Amino acid sequence: MEKETRLQRIIFHLRREWQIYAMLLPTIIWFIVFLYKPMYGLQIAFKDYSIFRGVAASPWVGLEHFEHLFSNDQFIRAVWNTIKISALNLVFGFPAPIILALMFNEILHATYKKTAQTIVYLPHFISSVIIAGIVITAFSPSVGIVNTVLGWFGIDSIYFLTKPEWFRPIFVGTGIWQEAGFGSIVFLAAIAGVNPSLYESAVVDGANRWQMMWRITIPSILPTILIMLIIRIGNIMEVSFELIILLYQPATYETADVVNTFVYRQGLQSGRYDFAAAAGLFNAVVAFVLVMVANTLSRRYSRTSLW
Amino acid sequence: MSSVKLSQLVKKYGNLEVVKAIDLEVQPHEFVVLVGPSGCGKSTTLRMIAGLEEITGGSVSIEERVVNRVAPKDRDVAMVFQNYALYPHLNVAENIAFGLRIRKTPKAEVTTMVAEVAEILGLTDYLHRRPAELSGGQRQRVAMGRAIVRHPKVFLFDEPLSNLDAKLRSQMRAEIKRLHKRLEVTSIYVTHDQVEAMTLADRIVVMNDGIIEQVGTPMDLFLNPANTFVAGFIGSPPMNQLPARVGGTAEAPTAEIADQLLPLPPLPELAERIGAQVTVGIRPEHANVHKQGTNPIKVELELVETLGSEALLHTTLAEKPFIIKTETEGYYDMLHDVSSFTVNTDQVKVFDADTGRVFGQGAA
Amino acid sequence: MMNWNLYSRGDKFFAIVVSILIGMFTVATLYPFIYIAAVSFSSGFAAQAGKVVLTPIDSTIEAYKYILVQPDFWISYRNTFIYTIGGTVMSLLFIIPGAYALSRPQLFGRRFFNLFIAFTMWFNAGIIPFYLNMRDLSLLDSMFGIILAFAVNAFNIILLRNFFEAIPQSFEEAARMDGANDFQVLWKVFIPLSKPAIATITLFCIVARWNGFFWAMVLLQSQEKIPLQVFLRHTLSNLSDDDEFAITQLEAAYSAETVTAAIIVCSIIPVLLVYPWIQKYFEKGILLGGVKE
Known part of the structure; x- marks a missing residue:
C-alpha cells in the first residue's frame, strides 16, 4: 500500500470522527465568546477607554492606571482588607470543617448523625441574598435577636452592621456558619477511606477513642488536609464579595471593602471602567500566581495535581 | 478465498x-x-x-x-x-x-x-x-x-x-x-x-x-x-529445554548433557555441528520412567506432584530443572524411587542454541 | 469496631461530649431559619420591639399578604423559574456533549482543549471586561443573555469529563462495532451510564441558577426581568427607606422586617423542597469533581 500523506490522514480522521468535533465546537465557541474575549478586553487596563471608541480604538496610556491605583489609599486598603479577611477565614474557617468531620466520625447513632449532617449542609445551598437578609435581620438594632439577647444581660443595643470593628467577625462567622458543614464532606470521605483494621488493631492495643483520633484518623487524612489548605491559600484573593456587597455600607468600608467590591464600585457604579479593570487585572494576576504556586506545592507534596 | x-x-x-x-x-x-x-x-x-x-x-x-x-x-x-x-x-x-x-x-x-x-x-x-x-x-x-x-x-x-x-x-x-x-x-x-x-x-x-x-x-x-x-509456551507443563553439546558422528549424533549421553536423531544440520552447543527439548510426556530402554538418562528426583491419573516428577538433570509427566495407574508406589528415564530418539527436539530455531524441519 | 458496649468509661464520656457539641452546632445552624420564620409570622409591632426569639409573637400572616399581592414578587418568582429551568437546560446542552468530546482519546488536540477550558478556572478576566463584553454583545438587560452567558463553567465540564473517562473503553467500542455513531454512543450508552454524575451537575446548575444574584443585579435593569434574589435585595435595601411603605406600615400588622422575613421564607421553600434530591447526589458529586490523580 502506498504511503499516505499527512493531509490524507487528517482528512480520514475528520471524516471518521467529525462528530466529536461537532460536539466540542459549541463549548469552545462559548469559552471564546464569554471567557477569552473578555481577556482580550483586559487591555483597557492599559488604555484610556471610551465607550464610544471601543476596546481596540481607545488610546494606550501605559501604566497610568496602575500608578493611580498604587497611590490610591482606598485600593491599598482594599488589598489589605482582602488579605486580612482571607487570613481570618483561614485561621478560623479552615479548621472548622475538619473539627466537624472528626466529631461526626465519633457519633455512633446513625440517625442522629444523618440528621445533623443534613441540617449543617443546608446553609451552603442558600443564596447570599438570603444569608444577608438573615444577618441583617438578626443583627438589627431594634428587631434583631442578637441585641435582644444582649438586652437580657443589660447591654445596650449595638448597631453591628455600621461598626467597622464588627464587620469582619460577622462576615467570617457567617462564612463558617454557612460552609463549615458542607466543607466537612471532603474530610468525612477521607476518614471513610481509612483502613478499618488500623482502628481494630489500636483497640486490641488498648487505645481509647481520643488517642485513635490523634494517632490514626488525623495522620491518615493529613494529605487531604494539606491539599485543601493549599487550595485555600491559592484562593486567598477570592473573598465572596457578593455577600460583602450585600452587607457593607460606607460606614464599614474601612474594614469591609475588598478588591472586588472596589472594582465593582469604581467600574460599574462610577463608570471608571479602565481604572477598575486595572484593579481587577491586579487581583487576577495575583490570584493566578497563587494558584500556580499552590498547584506546584500540591504536586510536590502529594503527587496529585489539583486538576 | x-x-x-x-x-x-x-x-x-x-x-x-x-x-x-x-x-x-x-x-x-x-x-x-x-x-x-x-x-x-x-x-x-x-x-x-x-x-x-x-x-x-x-x-x-x-x-x-x-x-x-x-x-x-x-x-x-x-x-x-x-x-x-x-x-x-x-x-x-x-x-x-x-x-x-x-x-x-x-x-x-x-x-x-x-x-x-x-x-x-x-x-x-x-x-x-x-x-x-x-x-x-x-x-x-x-x-x-x-x-x-x-x-x-x-x-x-x-x-x-x-x-x-x-x-x-x-x-x-x-x-x-x-x-x-x-x-x-x-x-x-x-x-x-x-x-x-x-x-x-x-x-x-x-x-x-x-x-x-x-x-x-x-x-x-x-x-x-x-x-x-x-516449545516453551505450548504444552502443560511446557517442553524441557537443556543446553547440550553435540557429540558422536553424523550418522549417530549424541547430546552431551553434563557427563551423560543422549542419542539424537540424525538430522542434516547436526552433521555440521559436531562439537557445537545446542538446546535439546524433551516433552515431559515423552520421558518414560517405566520402560527400561538402552541409555537411561539419570535424574535426581526432588518432588512428586500427584494430579490423580497423572503425576509430575520434578527432577534435576545437569543442575537444571527437568519435569517428567507420567501415569500413576499401577506405578504409584515406585514413583518416589525414579532415578532415570528413557526417551524415543525421534521425540527429542534439537534447537539452535543462538537462534532458537528447531533443526530438522527444512526451510520451514 | 465502633460498639458502644465495648467502650470504656472514658470513651463513653468522650462520645457524649462530642454528641452534645454536634447537637449545639446543628441547633446553631438551624436556629436562624427558625428565627426568620418566626419573625415572618409575627406582627410588625412585636418584631420591632425585639420580642421574637423562637416562636411567632402575635401570630399574623399580614406580611405574607403584603408580598403575595405584589405583582413584582410574582414576576420575579416566575423569572427565577425561567432562569433556573432555561439555564439548567442550556448548561446541559453545552456540558454533556463538550465533556464527552473532551473525554475521547481520539480527539486531536485533547490536551490543548482541556487546558483551554481548565485555564479559565485559574485566570479570569474579571468583572469589568466581562460586563463590557456583555454590552458589546448587546446582552445587557436580556433574559437570554443571562441564560446563555452563565451556561458553562470549567468545573462542571471537568467533573463530567472525569466521569466519562472512567467508563471502560469497551462500552464505546462495543457500541461502535454495533454501528453506533458518536451521538448514539453518547445518547444510548454514556448518558444512561452517567446518570448520577449528570444528576449531580443538574443539581449544581439548579442551585447556582436559583441563587444567582450578582450578575442578574448588574446586567438586568427592567423590573419585569429580575429574578427573585434581586427582588429580595431591592426589598432588603429599600423597604426601610421607602416612605410610601412606612405610611402603609403604620396601619398594618407588618413591618419592613417581617416582610423581608416573609420573602426569605418564600424563596427558601423551593430549595427545601428539592433539598432531599440535592443531598442524595451532592456528596458523590463533590468527590467526583475533587482531587484527581
Whole structure:
C-alpha cells in the first residue's frame, strides 16, 4: 500500500470522527465568546477607554492606571482588607470543617448523625441574598435577636452592621456558619477511606477513642488536609464579595471593602471602567500566581495535581 | 478465498512497534486462536481487524476487501470483549438487540432474532433481567448473543473467558466450541492461555514480541514446535529445554548433557555441528520412567506432584530443572524411587542454541 | 469496631461530649431559619420591639399578604423559574456533549482543549471586561443573555469529563462495532451510564441558577426581568427607606422586617423542597469533581 500523506490522514480522521468535533465546537465557541474575549478586553487596563471608541480604538496610556491605583489609599486598603479577611477565614474557617468531620466520625447513632449532617449542609445551598437578609435581620438594632439577647444581660443595643470593628467577625462567622458543614464532606470521605483494621488493631492495643483520633484518623487524612489548605491559600484573593456587597455600607468600608467590591464600585457604579479593570487585572494576576504556586506545592507534596 | 487476510500488518505507538509486519490468512469457517504472553501484540492485532485501532502499515482484508479505511460498523465483524461491555441500564433482550436497533432493524424482526439467539444460548428465561442480576457465565453468554445476533462474517473474541473462575472457564470453552460447530462463522480468538488455544483452535497462531512465531494445528505445535519459544509456551507443563553439546558422528549424533549421553536423531544440520552447543527439548510426556530402554538418562528426583491419573516428577538433570509427566495407574508406589528415564530418539527436539530455531524441519 | 458496649468509661464520656457539641452546632445552624420564620409570622409591632426569639409573637400572616399581592414578587418568582429551568437546560446542552468530546482519546488536540477550558478556572478576566463584553454583545438587560452567558463553567465540564473517562473503553467500542455513531454512543450508552454524575451537575446548575444574584443585579435593569434574589435585595435595601411603605406600615400588622422575613421564607421553600434530591447526589458529586490523580 502506498504511503499516505499527512493531509490524507487528517482528512480520514475528520471524516471518521467529525462528530466529536461537532460536539466540542459549541463549548469552545462559548469559552471564546464569554471567557477569552473578555481577556482580550483586559487591555483597557492599559488604555484610556471610551465607550464610544471601543476596546481596540481607545488610546494606550501605559501604566497610568496602575500608578493611580498604587497611590490610591482606598485600593491599598482594599488589598489589605482582602488579605486580612482571607487570613481570618483561614485561621478560623479552615479548621472548622475538619473539627466537624472528626466529631461526626465519633457519633455512633446513625440517625442522629444523618440528621445533623443534613441540617449543617443546608446553609451552603442558600443564596447570599438570603444569608444577608438573615444577618441583617438578626443583627438589627431594634428587631434583631442578637441585641435582644444582649438586652437580657443589660447591654445596650449595638448597631453591628455600621461598626467597622464588627464587620469582619460577622462576615467570617457567617462564612463558617454557612460552609463549615458542607466543607466537612471532603474530610468525612477521607476518614471513610481509612483502613478499618488500623482502628481494630489500636483497640486490641488498648487505645481509647481520643488517642485513635490523634494517632490514626488525623495522620491518615493529613494529605487531604494539606491539599485543601493549599487550595485555600491559592484562593486567598477570592473573598465572596457578593455577600460583602450585600452587607457593607460606607460606614464599614474601612474594614469591609475588598478588591472586588472596589472594582465593582469604581467600574460599574462610577463608570471608571479602565481604572477598575486595572484593579481587577491586579487581583487576577495575583490570584493566578497563587494558584500556580499552590498547584506546584500540591504536586510536590502529594503527587496529585489539583486538576 | 480467505475470510480474513493480514498482510505486512504493522502497528506503532510513536516509535514503539507492537505489531511487526505480520502475515496471516484465515480460511472461511476456521477457528483461529492468537496466543502469546501479554504485550505480544495479539490484542492489538485483533483490534486492528475490528477497526478499533488505526493501522500503521500493511493491510487487513475481510473477504478480499481491504478494510483499513472502513469504520468498525461497516466491516461486518462482531466482537466479544473481555469485560463483556454489557450495558447495565438495559436488560438482556435489549442488550442483545442493541446493534439491531442502532441499524434500524424492524421491531418484529428484532424480537424474533433475539428470541432465536436466546434459544441457542439458553437465555430465554433471562431476557428481562439486567446484567447485574446475572451470573458470570450468563453474562458471557449475553455478550456472545450480542455478537451472534448480527450474523457477522467474522467473530472476534478478546480474552472472553479471563474473568471467569476455572470451572466455569472450561464449561464456557466447550460451549464456544459447540457454538462454532453449529454456526460455522469464521472466528478469531485472542487468549494468553495455551490450554484455551489448544482446546478451541483449528489453527493456533503463536505470537511473541510483535511477530508470529508459528502457525499450525494444535497437535502440530505440540509435536513440532518451530522454535524454543513455542516449545516453551505450548504444552502443560511446557517442553524441557537443556543446553547440550553435540557429540558422536553424523550418522549417530549424541547430546552431551553434563557427563551423560543422549542419542539424537540424525538430522542434516547436526552433521555440521559436531562439537557445537545446542538446546535439546524433551516433552515431559515423552520421558518414560517405566520402560527400561538402552541409555537411561539419570535424574535426581526432588518432588512428586500427584494430579490423580497423572503425576509430575520434578527432577534435576545437569543442575537444571527437568519435569517428567507420567501415569500413576499401577506405578504409584515406585514413583518416589525414579532415578532415570528413557526417551524415543525421534521425540527429542534439537534447537539452535543462538537462534532458537528447531533443526530438522527444512526451510520451514 | 465502633460498639458502644465495648467502650470504656472514658470513651463513653468522650462520645457524649462530642454528641452534645454536634447537637449545639446543628441547633446553631438551624436556629436562624427558625428565627426568620418566626419573625415572618409575627406582627410588625412585636418584631420591632425585639420580642421574637423562637416562636411567632402575635401570630399574623399580614406580611405574607403584603408580598403575595405584589405583582413584582410574582414576576420575579416566575423569572427565577425561567432562569433556573432555561439555564439548567442550556448548561446541559453545552456540558454533556463538550465533556464527552473532551473525554475521547481520539480527539486531536485533547490536551490543548482541556487546558483551554481548565485555564479559565485559574485566570479570569474579571468583572469589568466581562460586563463590557456583555454590552458589546448587546446582552445587557436580556433574559437570554443571562441564560446563555452563565451556561458553562470549567468545573462542571471537568467533573463530567472525569466521569466519562472512567467508563471502560469497551462500552464505546462495543457500541461502535454495533454501528453506533458518536451521538448514539453518547445518547444510548454514556448518558444512561452517567446518570448520577449528570444528576449531580443538574443539581449544581439548579442551585447556582436559583441563587444567582450578582450578575442578574448588574446586567438586568427592567423590573419585569429580575429574578427573585434581586427582588429580595431591592426589598432588603429599600423597604426601610421607602416612605410610601412606612405610611402603609403604620396601619398594618407588618413591618419592613417581617416582610423581608416573609420573602426569605418564600424563596427558601423551593430549595427545601428539592433539598432531599440535592443531598442524595451532592456528596458523590463533590468527590467526583475533587482531587484527581
